[in-house]
Amino acid sequence: MxxxxxxxxxxxxxxxxxxxxxxxxxxxxxxxxxxxxxxxxxxxxxxxxxxxxxxxxxxxxxxxxxxxxxxxxxxxxxxxxxxxxxxxxxxxxxxxxxxxxxxxxxxxxxxxxxxxxxxxxxxxxxxxxxxxxxxxxxxxxxxxxxxxxxCTTAVLTLSLKPLMESFGLKRVIVSTMQAVSGAGYPGVPSLDIIDNVIPFIKQEEEKVQNETLKIMGSQEKPAEFKVSASCHRVAVLDGHVEAVFVELEEKVEPEKVMETMSNFKGEPQKLKLPTAPDSPIIVRFEENRPQPRLDRMVGKGMAVVVGRVRKDEALDGIKYVVLGHNLIRGAxxxxxxxxxxxxxxxxx
Structure with a gap:
């Protein structure tokens, strides 16, 4: 032993x-x-x-x-x-x-x-x-x-990794819907968050933008693609939802993106590390997934769940929704x- x-x-x-x-x-x-x-x-x-x-x-x-x-x-x-x-x-x-x-x-x-x-x-x-x-x-x-x-960056970058490897990234826009547990305990007052969305989380957008580029760059310098984030606190206990819009260096169909994400394995999976999920990215094909209540504990909270992968006309790229458990995968x-x-x- x-x-x-x-x-x-x-x-x-x-x-x-x-x-x-x-x-x-x-x-x-x-x-x-x-x-x-x-x-x-x-x-x-x-x-x-x-x-x-x-x-x-x-x-x-x-x-x-x-x-x-x-x-x-x-x-x-x-x-x-x-x-x-x-x-x-x-x-x-x-x-x-x-x-x-x-x-x-x-x-x-x-x-x-x-x-x-x-x-x-x-x-x-x-x-x-x-x-x-x-x-x-x-x-x-x-x-x-x-x-x-x-926490938001952890979920985002995991979903972006297979896209960067296979197709290259030019621009990433992300709009988040973040759980109240991300604010700690006792967190956001109930009178502020019930029946409400708060469109500001202090320093969150800067963290997402700067950390994403550092993580996805080399050891010497950050990545060169552009990242824009807009972050919102919503009345969900656990699980951050992110709507992601990506301009890729290659033109690619949504089906290929879903296949690439589904097949992705990282070093933790190859090494069979104890806390690693078998598949770090789970792709759902239903039109109404992922959802925090249904999907945040996939892979014991260590996987991210992607859904609604489709073409994006504004960026001539791809858009999707990704969900991850903010206290587990994200922390x-x-x-x-x-x-x-x-x-x-x-x-x-």
């Missing part, structure tokens, strides 16, 4: 932190040793500190864990950490952990655009893992910081899959 790598979760009481804990509980390669959170939770049992709809799904062993401070010395029994910290706290804290020798898998946006920090979406740009070597050399530390994309699940990938590559 392979020896498990000991892991800790930073920001373990929030929505993404809870997803990290839930996924790691059942992971065959990693052992959850510690949970850490802010001072108001330190010293409490995890069961007393955590709130939300996942509480009933944790094991008794996990619920009995004592919440520790977010400090490298307090978490010295762990070998790697998964960070669900808010961006302002993550900025310095993740560097402290990397300096102390921890490999940090971060869901925070703080370091995503650092030139020597990879934003990894494992099926899309696994080759960017080599940036870790430059990071360690430049920053003179033995640890590392590896980020996963913004904790992607980060755990990154850790599995980097274990196989020898970085962990």
């Amino acid at each position: 392979v020896k498990k790598i000991k892991a800790a979760v930073l920001g373990a009481t929030g929505m993404v932190g809870q997803k990290f804990v839930h996924i790691l509980e059942k992971n065959p390669w990693f052992e959850l040793k510690s949970v850490a959170a802010s001072e108001r939770s330190v010293g409490k049992k995890y069961s007393e500190a955590v709130r939300g709809n996942l509480v009933g799904e944790f094991s008794e062993e996990t619920l009995d864990l004592e919440v520790k401070p977010i400090n490298p010395k307090a978490l010295d029994e762990a070998e790697i950490v998964f960070s669900a910290l808010p961006a302002d706290i993550a900025l310095k804290t993740e560097e402290e952990f990397a300096k102390a020798g921890f490999v940090v898998f971060s869901n925070a946006s703080s370091h995503r655009m650092d030139p020597d920090v990879p934003i990894l979406n494992p099926e899309v740009n696994p080759e960017h893992a080599v940036l870790i070597e430059e990071q360690r050399r430049r920053r003179k530390w033995d640890g590392a910081i590896i980020t996963n994309p913004n 904790a699940g992607c980060s755990v899959l990154n850790a599995e990938l980097l274990k196989m590559k020898g970085y962990v």
Whole structure:
């Protein structure tokens, strides 16, 4: 039996932190040793500190864990950490952990655009893992910081990868309908979101545009196609829906696009990583799919679901709808899959 790598979760009481804990509980390669959170939770049992709809799904062993401070010395029994910290706290804290020798898998946006920090979406740009070597050399530390994309970007770039490989990309326009869980807990006030759509999510559009180009470019420079995003918060619990309009470098029929997406496999599938879905992109042919309630847990929440693939006359290209679970594929699940990938590559 392979020896498990000991892991800790930073920001373990929030929505993404809870997803990290839930996924790691059942992971065959990693052992959850510690949970850490802010001072108001330190010293409490995890069961007393955590709130939300996942509480009933944790094991008794996990619920009995004592919440520790977010400090490298307090978490010295762990070998790697998964960070669900808010961006302002993550900025310095993740560097402290990397300096102390921890490999940090971060869901925070703080370091995503650092030139020597990879934003990894494992099926899309696994080759960017080599940036870790430059990071360690430049920053003179033995640890590392590896980020996963913004939740919306994770779903979008996975759907775009087979199109870029097969047909080339010139322009991408995306309009999103994003679940309230993406705003964290307690999230958007009910009086604001019920019977409503909010057409603004702070810094979201910039993240989608900039991260997409970094992820889909080379290690040295971003991709050269254009990306335009418009982001909206809607009254859905989990699952981001994105309407995507693409101008390709080649003219191609919708049927060929659907075939290409359906057949796509990435490095995690070839390596049979534990958290990887068998097929990262599921194509639906019904006219009313995908839908969050029906499709967000496909592939245990790690696959994205594409539907309504058709010609786009305005861009002389293709348009489609893609759905992904924002807390799993778009956050904790992607980060755990990154850790599995980097274990196989020898970085962990």
